[in-house]
Amino acid sequence: MSIKKISQEDMTELFADMAQNAPWDSSKPLLWGYFFADRAKARLEQAAPLLAAKGYRVVGLFDSAAQADGTPAQSWLHVEKVEKHDAASLHARNQEFYRFAEEQQIETYDGMDVGPAV
DSSP, X not given: OOOXXXXXXXXXXXXXXXXXXXXXXXXXXXXXXXEEEESOHHHHHHHHHHHHHTTOEEXXXXXXXXXXTSOOOEXXXXXXXXXXXXXXXXXXXXXXXXHHHHHTTOSEEEEEEEEEOO
């Protein structure tokens, strides 16, 4: 199964939406959360200190149970960092994380979320 990667166009749309609808100024540093997912929790446990060494705060490692429809149990690694991004720099960050996931043999980089920097 192929996972659709986040595109440059997706980032352009995200920033346009934030400019119109977000209660924060997207031209300022914001708290960006990044997520990695894998059925093998051990790979995420090994990746967490590597990301921490790059300045990301490890928020946690979370698990889901297998679903009745046959969806397997999954684990997620959530890291975050206060950063200033625009569509191009966030696209570059996503590409960096896709490469990181591949290098660490993590099933997927699962995207990001954003909120105001506290």
